[in-house]
Amino acid sequence: MEFSHDDNNNLPLTKFESMLKTNHVLFFDSEEFENIIHHYLNEGKISLAKKAIKLGLEQHPTSINLKLFKVEIYVFEDKLIQADELLNELYILEPNNEEIYIQKANIFSKKDDHLQAIDVLKKALELTDDAVDVYSLIGMEYLFLDEYEEAKVYFMKCLEEDLEDYSALYNVVYCFDFLNQTEECIEYLNIFLDKNPYCEVAWHQLGIQYFELKKYKKALASFDFAIISDDSFVGAYIERGKVLEKLKRFEDAIESYSITLKLDDPTPYALLRIGACYEKLNNNDLAIQFYEKTLHQDPSLDKGWIAITRFYIKKRNYLKALYFINKAINVDTENVIYWKLYSQINQRLNLYEEAERGYKKTLELGNYELNTWLSRGDLLIKLGEPRAAIYNFEQAIDFYPENAEIEYRLAGLYFTLNEADKGTFHLKNGLKYNGDYTFILDELFPEVIKKVQVKNLLKTNQ
Numbered sequence: 001m002e003f004s005h006d007d008n009n010n011l012p013l014t015k016f017e018s019m020l021k022t023n024h025v026l027f028f029d030s031e032e033f034e035n036i037i038h039h040y041l042n043e044g045k046i047s048l049a050k051k052a053i054k055l056g057l058e059q060h061p062t063s064i065n066l067k068l069f070k071v072e073i074y075v076f077e078d079k080l081i082q083a084d085e086l087l088n089e090l091y092i093l094e095p096n097n098e099e100i101y102i103q104k105a106n107i108f109s110k111k112d113d114h115l116q117a118i119d120v121l122k123k124a125l126e127l128t129d130d131a132v133d134v135y136s137l138i139g140m141e142y143l144f145l146d147e148y149e150e151a152k153v154y155f156m157k158c159l160e161e162d163l164e165d166y167s168a169l170y171n172v173v174y175c176f177d178f179l180n181q182t183e184e185c186i187e188y189l190n191i192f193l194d195k196n197p198y199c200e201v202a203w204h205q206l207g208i209q210y211f212e213l214k215k216y217k218k219a220l221a222s223f224d225f226a227i228i229s230d231d232s233f234v235g236a237y238i239e240r241g242k243v244l245e246k247l248k249r250f251e252d253a254i255e256s257y258s259i260t261l262k263l264d265d266p267t268p269y270a271l272l273r274i275g276a277c278y279e280k281l282n283n284n285d286l287a288i289q290f291y292e293k294t295l296h297q298d299p300s301l302d303k304g305w306i307a308i309t310r311f312y313i314k315k316r317n318y319l320k321a322l323y324f325i326n327k328a329i330n331v332d333t334e335n336v337i338y339w340k341l342y343s344q345i346n347q348r349l350n351l352y353e354e355a356e357r358g359y360k361k362t363l364e365l366g367n368y369e370l371n372t373w374l375s376r377g378d379l380l381i382k383l384g385e386p387r388a389a390i391y392n393f394e395q396a397i398d399f400y401p402e403n404a405e406i407e408y409r410l411a412g413l414y415f416t417l418n419e420a421d422k423g424t425f426h427l428k429n430g431l432k433y434n435g436d437y438t439f440i441l442d443e444l445f446p447e448v449i450k451k452v453q454v455k456n457l458l459k460t461n462q
Contacts, residue, residue, distance in 0.1 A: 012036060016052065030060040037069045049073065068099050075106050083107055098127040098134070105137065114141045132161045136168060148175040156188075163196045173205045185209050200229035204236050211243060219243045234260045234267075241273055250277040268298035272307060279311060287311065302328070302335055309341050318348045336367040343375065352379050368399050377409060381444055386413050404434035412445035420453060427457050 033056035207222030275290030343358030
């Protein structure tokens with residue numbers, strides 16, 4: 001029995017808490033102590049649970065169940081030696097008590113000895129009248145071992161015993177997902193739904209699997225059935241909206257997302273997607289309105305800042321885009337995408353020093369995409385900083401060896417600095433890796449292309 005604050009079952013709990021305040025010891029039977037302890041453990045009130053165990057054992061020193069709660073506390077506090085010793089004592093008294101085996105398995109699990117834990121749980125399975133909990137524990141131990149096929153079997157056993165064990169259902173789907181068994185997952189969920197046709201969780205998960213396979217019409221039907229089963233299921237409306245977007249039914253998607261705003265507190269994701277749908281429908285005012293609502297709801301949501309910035313980039317309103325990306329960077333200075341957008345916008349505004357600074361920051365944050373190196377290097381060339389550009393491209397070669405685009409740029413830079421030997425070396429490399437990229441010299445180094453030595457090298461390659 002669990003205590004609730006809106007019925008009479010909490011009388012022993014009230015009495016116990018009153019006793020703690022007055023230090024006046026009252027008597028409780030062992031079952032009352034068990035319920036009190038169970039309540040505190042569920043509430044995460046460990047210190048109160050420990051007090052109840054201590055007082056309970058003072059009044060009922062032979063109670064196996066109260067001692068098992070003591071074991072549970074030991075395990076929680078990582079006092080595994082004390083837990084093991086007490087369990088051994090209890091095993092002598094009650095060798096057929098499945099809870100002793102479960103706690104023993106818990107100790108093995110804490111020690112990362114999951115195979116031993118499984119062996120012990122299988123013994124508990126022979127003794128218990130409640131197999132579902134033990135099946136679930138075995139499944140979790142197999143998950144710890146990354147043995148997803150075995151884990152899946154035991155979570156399926158849970159569902160064979162209890163069709164409404166949604167935790168087990170989620171775990172089954174998780175195993176299928178990890179094993180990349182989308183088709184098999186769909187087959188299993190359809191069989192499950194034959195037995196439990198109004199299970200909104202199963203319909204929801206089935207829709208997600210169909211979405212993964214881009215079977216959008218089947219996904220939509222699944223989410224519709226999830227909503228029929230539970231018309232307040234926010235997750236189903238969200239997923240339904242995503243499918244409708246894929247089907248380019250943007251007005252219907254807006255309607256689906258909008259329902260979630262009435263059912264629960266508005267989620268930033270729903271607001272963002274509504275904004276994106278309005279943008280697709282060329283309703284710019286409403287798009288901006290919902291993007292701004294998204295950011296008001298969650299100022300740390302990077303997708304919100306990115307969406308509104310890209311909106312203004314598409315409209316070629318670069319000053320407005322710069323305003324929002326600067327605000328985004330103030331929220332999170334370590335976001336690589338923000339800095340890349342910052343660089344692109346500044347480049348469009350011909351603010352080359354700021355653009356170069358953004359690319360430099362992007363590289364410092366570990367974004368080593370080829371385009372980032374090339375963009376930063378080209379800006380340094382434009383800013384008249386050939387040595388810094390050379391250093392940038394030489395770093396890039398470590399990540400992209402034998403890359404013609406980098407080699408031609410280095411060749412142009414060295415020839416510009418009248419370091420012909422190095423220029424020749426890199427130009428020959430560029431020609432060897434890809435002769436079609438010689439236009440880079442034309443575009444970035446028009447003076448270099450006129451040099452006799454460069455012309456001769458290019459002719460030799462033809």
